[in-house]
Amino acid sequence: MRKLIRLLCAATVVALTTGCVSTDEYAFNIEPWVKPYERSNLADPIMSMNRNPIARSYAKHVFESREGARGADGGAGGGCGCN
Template sequence: MRVVLLLLLVLAAGCATVKPQERALLADPIMQFDGDPLANPRVQHAIDNREGSHGGAGVSGGGCGCN
């Protein structure tokens, strides 16, 4: 019984309510984990060729606030 209660407490600690205005920040591609670091450059290359654009996929600038 104690083990089940402890398990429920541990699982409940990981739950969080996300406000609608915060969902855009969490859906930002920069917040996503990279599944396969070797496949990402190939996928980005295919997207660049398909869209006819290059760059814009990442964070620029230093820590000073100027871009």
């Protein structure tokens, strides 16, 4: 598992530090199947994993203080690093 995580991190670093950063459309040439104008539902605050950050960080604290497990419980946060 540890090796897998490191491998994924390394792959992502490579992607972020190569031409993908500013030319991803050209590098991958993938047509988005959900157009920007079709994302109104996704942009609704009720679809956000972190709609209320102050309450969510507290809830996370309540669980982590009383459970042995830790990490990867913030939901993949997209642009938030809140995973």
